[in-house]
Amino acid sequence: MNKKFVLIFVLVIILSSISILAQTYFVDVNSDSANDSNPGTINLPLKTIQRAIDLALPGDTVLVMPGVYSEHLLIKRSGNKEAGEIVIKSFEKNRAVIDGGNVPNKKLIYWHGKSDGGENKDYIIFDGFEVVNAKVWAFWIQGDYNVFKNLKVHETGGTAVQLITGSHNKFINNEIFNTGWNGISWESNNSKSGIRTDYNIIQGNYIHDLKYHVAVNGFPNEKGGYSFKYGGKNNVIRNNIIKDCLEGIYLRYEKDFLIVGNLIEGINENGIFLHYDESDKASYVANGMIVNNTIVNIGFNGVVNSNAQDVKILNNIFYNNGYTYKEKLYYSYNIYWYPITSSDNNMMNANLYYDNQGNTNLVFLYDSNKSFSELKALGFEQKGINANPYFVSPQEGDFKLSYKSPAVDAAIYLKYNENIYDLDFVKRPQGKNIDIGAYEYIPGK
Ligand SMILES: [Ca+2]
Numbered sequence: 001m002n003k004k005f006v007l008i009f010v011l012v013i014i015l016s017s018i019s020i021l022a023q024t025y026f027v028d029v030n031s032d033s034a035n036d037s038n039p040g041t042i043n044l045p046l047k048t049i050q051r052a053i054d055l056a057l058p059g060d061t062v063l064v065m066p067g068v069y070s071e072h073l074l075i076k077r078s079g080n081k082e083a084g085e086i087v088i089k090s091f092e093k094n095r096a097v098i099d100g101g102n103v104p105n106k107k108l109i110y111w112h113g114k115s116d117g118g119e120n121k122d123y124i125i126f127d128g129f130e131v132v133n134a135k136v137w138a139f140w141i142q143g144d145y146n147v148f149k150n151l152k153v154h155e156t157g158g159t160a161v162q163l164i165t166g167s168h169n170k171f172i173n174n175e176i177f178n179t180g181w182n183g184i185s186w187e188s189n190n191s192k193s194g195i196r197t198d199y200n201i202i203q204g205n206y207i208h209d210l211k212y213h214v215a216v217n218g219f220p221n222e223k224g225g226y227s228f229k230y231g232g233k234n235n236v237i238r239n240n241i242i243k244d245c246l247e248g249i250y251l252r253y254e255k256d257f258l259i260v261g262n263l264i265e266g267i268n269e270n271g272i273f274l275h276y277d278e279s280d281k282a283s284y285v286a287n288g289m290i291v292n293n294t295i296v297n298i299g300f301n302g303v304v305n306s307n308a309q310d311v312k313i314l315n316n317i318f319y320n321n322g323y324t325y326k327e328k329l330y331y332s333y334n335i336y337w338y339p340i341t342s343s344d345n346n347m348m349n350a351n352l353y354y355d356n357q358g359n360t361n362l363v364f365l366y367d368s369n370k371s372f373s374e375l376k377a378l379g380f381e382q383k384g385i386n387a388n389p390y391f392v393s394p395q396e397g398d399f400k401l402s403y404k405s406p407a408v409d410a411a412i413y414l415k416y417n418e419n420i421y422d423l424d425f426v427k428r429p430q431g432k433n434i435d436i437g438a439y440e441y442i443p444g445k
Helices: 003-021 049-055 372-377
Strands: 024-027 061-064 067-069 073-075 086-090 096-099 107-111 124-127 130-132 137-142 147-149 152-156 161-165 170-172 175-179 184-187 201-203 206-219 236-238 241-252 258-260 263-265 272-275 286-291 294-296 303-306 309-314 317-319 335-338 347-349 352-354 363-365 368-370 391-393 398-401
Touching (some): 303 309, 368 372
Parallel strands (some): 061 086, 073 107, 096 130, 107 137, 124 147, 130 152, 152 175, 161 184, 170 201, 175 206, 206 241, 236 258, 241 272, 258 286, 263 294, 272 303, 286 309, 294 317, 303 335, 317 352, 335 363
Antiparallel strands (some): 363 368
16 A cells, blocks of 8 residues: 555544544433443433533533423533534424523533633533523523523523623524513623634524513623623624514614514514613614514613614514503604614614504604604605504404505615515515515415
């Protein structure tokens, strides 16, 4: 054999041994043979998830059988890009239950990270568990490139999922309800340590019945020692259903954000709140898009845009919003824009507005309610619509478009709306063009 051939041969052996070395650890609390001194095979499973997590190396998988696991979980090790993620997965969706009822720790599932004197943990996939009865937080996360999917998180004392710092994390297809505080929440970048909170994706989640606070919350942490002076960037909130919460989406300091394709329904206060703190001039939100959302039955305002710069509100449906204070001149609008100046470079266009409950407040702008014709005269909503969207069945909570809806094919074309899916997994566009709102009508249906 020549030298080159030997080298290739050795490389093949090394590469195949990496995949052979990737382990699967089985955990089965209900098996008679389960024991934490077992090797974690299917016949000799481990008893606790924590033991499996401690054994798992990058590329390994922890498979958890159905049962109730009364455990506090501490993530002590990262996966990595080369060897792969550490996968922690419920063998059957939502049948492995992590129950914090008898766990005293405030952080039930805990990524030990920089704010707690450790190193952040990256490349972990947490998939398919039901997580209940956390004392405060169900998940407390610090790190990058983690994935949280198919989880069912509820009955928490505080926020369900708290991202302290970290970028490129994905929160996908989770159901979150009955929490004591927020649903999914992140804190902004830490300017001291250089840790950022950017490029996270919150997609396909169903967040509902949060009586006390915000469904999706992007907030700066201003506690001593850690100075979070800069907001997250490029975070995406896409195709979520947010229903029956105190507040829908709240952002502060965030830049370059995208809120697209969400159904925001039955919120007591504001659907989307872009907040500005008078005492902190840097706290304004900037350069974001609020696009193709359906925002219905909101108690206060559909969108509050407080001192934001370069925010585009396009292709959204606003339906029966502002019912709580509809007789008053504040906090009862589809869009409450305050203050706004011509230099803010904000835009609203191709939105559909409709109210059949007698609220005549449309959009608050330049210190007063503006009618639809006044908006147009000011240069906004040139492609806007002020008419019934003709949902399929709004009284039954079906906000898809019927064939006679004026929202069909009426959106402003945006490049990134091509070849994406609507809330119902219908590819956009259908027919001649993208529709206004979170749902795409299929012609002939
Ligand atoms: Ca269409």
